[in-house]
Amino acid sequence: MKRTLSLMIALAITGVALAQSDAKITIKPNVNNQVISRHIYGHFAEHLGRCIYDGFWVSEGSKVPNKGRIRLDIVEALKKIRIPNLRWPGGCFADEYHWRDGVGPRNLRPKMVNTNWGGVTEDNSFGTHEFMELCSMLNTEPYIAGNVGSGTVEEMAKWVEYFNFDGESPMANLRKQNGHAAPWKVSFWGVGNESWGCGGNMTAQFYSDQYKRYATYARNYPGAPLKKIASGSNGEDYNWTETCMKNIGTQMWGLTLHYYTLPSGSWRGSKGSATNFDEKEYFNTIRNTLKMDEIVSKHSAIMDKYDPRKRVALVVDEWGIWTDVEPGTNPGFLYQQNSMRDALIAGINLNIFNNHSDRVKMANLAQTVNVLQALVLTEKDKMILTPTYHVFDLYKVHHDAKYLPMELNTPDYVSGDSKIPAVNASASQDSTGTIHISLVNVDLSKTINLTTSLPGVNWKTVTGQIISSGKITDINTFTEPDKIHIRPFTGAKKMNNDLVVALPPQSVVILKVQ
Template identity: 45%
Template sequence: MTHSVDVSDKENSKTIISKYLQGQFSEHLGSGVYGGLWVGTDSDIPNTNGIRNDVVTALKKIDIPVLRWPGGFFADNYHWYEGIGPFEKRRRIINSSWGGKLETNAFGTHEYFELCRQLGCESYININFSSGSIKEMADWLEYMTAPAGSMADLRSKSGHPEPWNLHFLGIGNESWGGGGHMTPEFYSDRYKLWQSFVRQYNDKPFYKIGVGPNIDDFHWTDTVMKNAYEYMDGLSLHHYGLTDIWDNKGDAVEFQPKEWNSLLYSIQKMDYFITEHVKRMHRYDQNNRVKLIVDEWGDWLRAQAGTNPNFLRQQNTIRDAVMAATTLNIFAKHADSVYMANIAQMVNVLQSMILTKGSQMILTPTYYIFDMYKHHQDAQLLSAYSDNGDPLNYTISKKNNHYIISICNTNYEQSQNISIKFANKLGTPDYAKQLHADALNAHNTFDDPDNVKLKPFKDYSISMNNLKVNLADKSVITLAIPIIGDEL
């Protein structure tokens, strides 16, 4: 069967695929920060100001636009003043959020912004809305962004005279659950109070993000939007892909074909959740000013055997790559309403880009999806499609006089053909990559780090303004094709 797509009449689309849809998330959880990102200045692992060089070099290649920190669940136990000043004077605590691990607070505000500087990305701080206070939040914002004053003096004494640029601000995390078990009425009233003390110290206003629903809790969205939408810029949504129920997560590597299908079904629910929550958001925000922020998403599977289950370390296969591409295509489909998304998580936790073991590092199949999809960042959306009954989903965009085409074949047994018609004559692709593997559970290991990686893609043909592509089973491709001449 050949799938046909015609985008020739969509050249005037005004929808932009926000670069922030490819955001990342790093929480103080397992080795997500310590060992994965931060090794300390006295480590034998090559580092710059305590942050490991190999991980930063790899992450810079995928053009990370924004990094959410310090949580997540951990954010509501985090007190920023314990993580500044000389390392030897910082308070050591037990990370009661995730497995009782000793938290040294060696990685704090200064280290986070140094990481963002090295990555060349923007910052997204999630403040402590549960065990913290309004004053603690206000002091932290002043510490980070004020050019002068007592908090700025303290920041300067701690080694950074100039204020940092902070744009994205999350006020709470999963307040319906572990972040406080609040009702939407209570949360929205409290949110309005707290956001009133978000002081502005520069010309760039904070992008304030309120806590959104627990997957399909439409009452939460309806209530929070009704009571507080005027005071926020974004509303968060969290959804993780599961192979079964929450308490019976499937294995990340040793799985049966039916678990491929069940995970895909779970992942594709993202389309439904976005549609239904946005519908309710628009009841109150008819101008579509408040955007949906999917700041936690990805596959949540059983922790890797032999590791602390509370550290959420899991392997990453070609299946995860297909799920990531499918999700990014869903985000593109809703690019007029979804402004930012942050996969969980960047290193060593859940569906990560990178796995580390001591001084070793490997790239996961999901890393390569982000490497391909970075070409869509801030591109003009022409078409995006994802449907439960169709094995193909895709994103087609236009950027820098190129058509960017990313297509995912979710079928693990059969190849698929697709024909795409454009408005303009097509040149020869100057980027054509494929991610594919023969085995359902193909993955990279420290002994075989290149088992799954990007390879040149050649199974396509171009005739004038028509592109035909044959996709192998369980594969993802991206093409960047120059636009030649005027519309045909």
């Protein structure tokens, strides 16, 4: 009897465990034509460390294949994932950058000290024309961050004129003299950056008044209307958003939000290693990145008070994981490795942005090359693609696709006395009617049995792709560049009219339903 009872208890416990490893999704129809803007998948190239110099921009006479000093292997990699926009020149650097120093003959351009990032001297050989050539090669839209912190209204106004005016004027003529006859017609224009901090240490009230002054003279030239983006909140500073929405309102196209995932949860002391961490630190890191959903929701609610029609975009133009730099590298260069953990972080954040695409119209991962949660790392003539790059490659199916809301019930991932949702997801339908579902399982040991219902959808086949690895600390290196890459996923099948998925631990999966 005791053995029978023990067996019954064991079976009951097993049943509970199985139930706890089950998840359920119901895909709902899109009733308001909401679209996931491709600009959510934007990127960021600041004059910081080796992002521009020794990243995109190689030295004169370099043997690395390049076109006019722009590194071609990076260009081809970014074209493959169809990056929709690229933010430049900063970041904190933007508010000490004076654009006139970066145009004209390169041998006559003055040098400058990058006081924000490492105190290095730059020769200004990469400036406006070089950046616009890079954007042309990438077939991407430029997103310019203007200098409010140390610049003047006149300086910004003349830069807009230099970019966008097609006619006779001092700045248009200077552009022509410097080799570009036609205006570039730049649309995305940031009026300052982190004005609460490195961009001037301003109050929200002072900045919102300055925004209106600077934005007034950032003119809309014929055929080149600006999408003006105000410098928004640092993480949970909801007062900043409240003040800007109240004082600026719809005089801006977008309002920014910056939030970084810190493994330690604190800017003081060590942030945590990019590659050497245990499960407890991993759990805390994922919990910190999931907080993005709460932060976006609360800022969106404030914006809804003043802008119920959602005309102002929430622009999350700095996000990603920020760890300690790699040992032996310049602490001002913010060079960090990129692990399987970072792939999960990328997938989580992109799912969050997709699910808030009624308000989030643009976002920019920090940063593209050799800095923070980079897509690409370089070492002389070598280049590797990070796990984060492969997530953007998977998720490009969501670009400008119709958003599909969902109801998600997920088991928890438990660590000690704490728990977080094990699964997060988003879904869209492209112009051919194909449905794509992106899934992230953050649990390090459990396969999640996921059942998805698609009411009203007549579908026949499902295929998938996956990013996963044996250890959460696994990375791609210059000696083993393809340890983590996209592989076919065969763990999804049709059962009646439901989609049934065995979602492996620590994985990012895209399903294609037709």
